[in-house]
Amino acid sequence: MSKKLLLGDEAIAQAALDAGLSGVYAYPGTPSTEITEYIQGAPITAEKNIHSRWCTNEKTAMEAALGMSFVGKRALVCMKHVGMNVAADCFVNSAMTGANGGIIVVAADDPSMHSSQNEQDSRFYGDFAMIPFFEPSNQQEAYDMVYQGFEFSEKIGEPILLRIVTRLAHSRSGVEGKAQKPQNEISFSKDPRQFVLLPAIARQHNRELIAKENEFLKASEESPFNKYIDGPNKKMGIIACGIGFNYLMESYPEGCEYPVLKIGQYPLPKKQLAKLVEECESILVIEDGQPFVEKQLKGYLALGITVKGRLDGTLPRDGELNPDSVARAVGRENKQEFPASPIVEVRPPALCQGCGHRDMYTVLTETLKAEYPLHKVFSDIGCYTLGAGAPFYAINSCVDMGASITMPKGAADGGFFPAVAVIGDSTFTHSGMTGLLDCVNSNANVTIIISDNETTAMTGGQDSAGTGKIEAICAGIGVDKAHIRVVVPLKKNYEEMAQILREEIEYKGVSVIIPRRDCIQTLARKKKQQAKS
Amino acid sequence: MKKDIILSGVGGQGILSIATVIGKAALKKGLYMKQAEVHGMSQRGGDVQSNLRISDKPIASDLIATGKCDLIISLEPMESLRYLPYLNKEGWLVTNSTPFINIDNYPSEEDLKKELDKVPHKVVINVDDIAKEAGSARVANIVLLGATIPFLGIDYETMRQSVREIFERKGEAIVEMNLKALAAGKEIADKHLQ
Numbered sequence: 249m250s251k252k253l254l255l256g257d258e259a260i261a262q263a264a265l266d267a268g269l270s271g272v273y274a275y276p277g278t279p280s281t282e283i284t285e286y287i288q289g290a291p292i293t294a295e296k297n298i299h300s301r302w303c304t305n306e307k308t309a310m311e312a313a314l315g316m317s318f319v320g321k322r323a324l325v326c327m328k329h330v331g332m333n334v335a336a337d338c339f340v341n342s343a344m345t346g347a348n349g350g351i352i353v354v355a356a357d358d359p360s361m362h363s364s365q366n367e368q369d370s371r372f373y374g375d376f377a378m379i380p381f382f383e384p385s386n387q388q389e390a391y392d393m394v395y396q397g398f399e400f401s402e403k404i405g406e407p408i409l410l411r412i413v414t415r416l417a418h419s420r421s422g423v424e425g426k427a428q429k430p431q432n433e434i435s436f437s438k439d440p441r442q443f444v445l446l447p448a449i450a451r452q453h454n455r456e457l458i459a460k461e462n463e464f465l466k467a468s469e470e471s472p473f474n475k476y477i478d479g480p481n482k483k484m485g486i487i488a489c490g491i492g493f494n495y496l497m498e499s500y501p502e503g504c505e506y507p508v509l510k511i512g513q514y515p516l517p518k519k520q521l522a523k524l525v526e527e528c529e530s531i532l533v534i535e536d537g538q539p540f541v542e543k544q545l546k547g548y549l550a551l552g553i554t555v556k557g558r559l560d561g562t563l564p565r566d567g568e569l570n571p572d573s574v575a576r577a578v579g580r581e582n583k584q585e586f587p588a589s590p591i592v593e594v595r596p597p598a599l600c601q602g603c604g605h606r607d608m609y610t611v612l613t614e615t616l617k618a619e620y621p622l623h624k625v626f627s628d629i630g631c632y633t634l635g636a637g638a639p640f641y642a643i644n645s646c647v648d649m650g651a652s653i654t655m656p657k658g659a660a661d662g663g664f665f666p667a668v669a670v671i672g673d674s675t676f677t678h679s680g681m682t683g684l685l686d687c688v689n690s691n692a693n694v695t696i697i698i699s700d701n702e703t704t705a706m707t708g709g710q711d712s713a714g715t716g717k718i719e720a721i722c723a724g725i726g727v728d729k730a731h732i733r734v735v736v737p738l739k740k741n742y743e744e745m746a747q748i749l750r751e752e753i754e755y756k757g758v759s760v761i762i763p764r765r766d767c768i769q770t771l772a773r774k775k776k777q778q779a780k781s
Numbered sequence: 782m783k784k785d786i787i788l789s790g791v792g793g794q795g796i797l798s799i800a801t802v803i804g805k806a807a808l809k810k811g812l813y814m815k816q817a818e819v820h821g822m823s824q825r826g827g828d829v830q831s832n833l834r835i836s837d838k839p840i841a842s843d844l845i846a847t848g849k850c851d852l853i854i855s856l857e858p859m860e861s862l863r864y865l866p867y868l869n870k871e872g873w874l875v876t877n878s879t880p881f882i883n884i885d886n887y888p889s890e891e892d893l894k895k896e897l898d899k900v901p902h903k904v905v906i907n908v909d910d911i912a913k914e915a916g917s918a919r920v921a922n923i924v925l926l927g928a929t930i931p932f933l934g935i936d937y938e939t940m941r942q943s944v945r946e947i948f949e950r951k952g953e954a955i956v957e958m959n960l961k962a963l964a965a966g967k968e969i970a971d972k973h974l975q
Contacts, residue, residue: 255818571847582847
């Protein structure tokens with residue numbers, strides 16, 4: 249078969265399609281979004297009726313995938329690393345139920361936080377749930393792991409986790425595909441209570457899961473993704489996980505002098521690890537993200553073998569790896585020829601000119617500064633988080649999806665006024681609705697702005713689950729209809745917007761203001777597509 | 782053959798369209814390729830870059846190491862300077878001269894010129910003006926791409942074919958305009974080298 253030039257994300261998507269996927273379940277999140285988008289755009293998706301519609305959040309995605317597995321079919325779940333926190337309830341429990349049809353959960357980590365609020369390493373989740381997990385070093389491996397992964401998941405009767413990082417997700421390379429497999433037929437578990445996690449059953453499943461540990465370890469020791477590459481210099485042995493291996497090889501184009509254990513499948517292969525430790529005087533661990541392997545090898549008191557890595561400063565403690573940091577760690581520092589130019593300034597991202605969020609923030613900041621100098625604005629995850637920067641400096645918080653609704657509630661519960669929330673439409677349906685119910689039930693004195701651009705803008709304009717339903721959702725949750733106010737964020741409406749804002753801040757209860765105008769980027773894309781067809 | 786290329790600019794300027802043309806040409810030549818891109822929050826109006834690596838041997842890292850870059854292609858002059866620590870001694874910098882000013886502390890024209898003058902191997906051109914001469918401001922990227930042809934390690938004819946294939950579905954007039962833009966850029970670089 250010929251090679252296709254694919255992003256890491258696209259390689260995963262293509263592999264899932266080739267492996268007989270019946271449904272992808274996901275909420276958009278950088279750097280995972282392109283997996284689902286690729287599947288949505290593939291001709292086979294429509295032909296074979298493969299489910300690919302966006303989910304409301306990562307938890308609903310994981311649960312729907314488990315339902316597809318329940319009926320014997322193959323499902324892919326995709327999210328960014330922080331999405332794992334949202335999906336965690338179902339994810340961890342899916343290891344307890346086990347899988348019927350194959351499930352692959354893709355967690356796209358973002359070390360260096362190119363587009364995220366933390367650097368959490370999803371390998372900890374795999375370990376926590378006690379299931380096998382995979383970490384590709386390149387796009388071809390990502391393809392191969394997913395292509396074989398569904399069968400493996402079905403063989404061991406457990407979901408598996410694929411952990412990728414931004415540099416793999418968003419890098420293109422040639423990928424060779426494999427033969428198309430058919431989708432599974434509907435079939436059920438022989439055990440009618442497999443998915444019933446009552447304590448008595450769960451205790452039994454837990455013991456069964458623990459009993460599988462040896463099987464998982466054996467699979468890892470025999471895996472083609474874990475490779476022991478011998479080297480003549482035994483002063484050091486190197487464990488290179490995922491894309492860490494590439495950076496190491498970049499420093500040794502002629503082959504590495506030290507023995508290298510390349511890791512792509514977990515749990516860690518004990519046999520090969522023992523060999524490396526036995527033969528080498530010290531160990532260097534090269535892993536992108538947090539020191540997951542290094543910590544396990546070193547032990548808390550570091551009384552055993554000598555292990556170097558992120559914890560002892562051989563590699564930086566935070567941030568993604570790169571060819572320079574790894575070269576330095578093996579004593580082959582890259583030489584800089586030109587100094588950094590002193591005149592280069594930081595160019596931070598900003599809201600687009602003409603964006604409705606701009607109009608919303610203009611009115612909000614002007615009104616609050618002039619009339620409510622003690623105000624605090626709690627915001628959320630999305631384009632509007634850029635209101636934190638120039639020229640608005642409008643927001644006082646951005647923590648996790650939905651926290652913009654519940655944090656002002658807590659502040660208001662504590663007697664603070666005026667507590668204002670700014671959240672986007674997609675984030676609101678993702679995780680804001682339950683918080684709004686809390687607000688309504690305790691009649692919290694909060695003013696919630698749902699800045700509605702009818703899309704999931706930050707990740708590139710995916711469908712938003714609440715489009716056309718936001719007022720109905722708020723009313724259904726119990727917000728007084730008189731205090732659900734819709735405005736069009738345009739300059740000509742500034743006075744009306746300011747007046748509504750004043751009225752709703754003064755109202756002692758839950759009010760929702762919905763400034764609604766199309767995202768200009770999504771609108772432009774839509775128009776382009778319409779012109780084409 | 783190995784070319785490590787950094788493409789830079791401001792989010793929305795379209796550096797990825799340049800990468801697409803080079804990438805297609807590299808595949809035509811049967812070369813290995815890796816191309817790391819920036820998506821998501823880091824895009825909007827902020828600085829963007831893409832690492833494009835082409836080689837006749839398999840490529841390990843998706844990212845280019847310090848001091849190893851052969852060619853910086855930039856749609857914006859200040860952004861071209863951002864990646865100087867990556868450039869190798871013999872490396873070339875090809876940049877648009879028109880600043881994209883969306884920050885208050887953007888350096889002065891004089892300082893920009895002074896800094897660019899320090900780079901020994903460079904082509905600095907006003908691609909927007911040349912693009913307009915070629916037919917449309919929208920082909921500015923292709924003008925810049927044309928100016929990199931002497932440094933790419935891929936022959937002109939293959940680059941022309943790549944441009945043709947990428948723009949083919951938009952009609953012959955668009956293809957011709959882009960080929961004209963490519964030629965105009967190449968001509969400037971060739972003149973510069975003489």
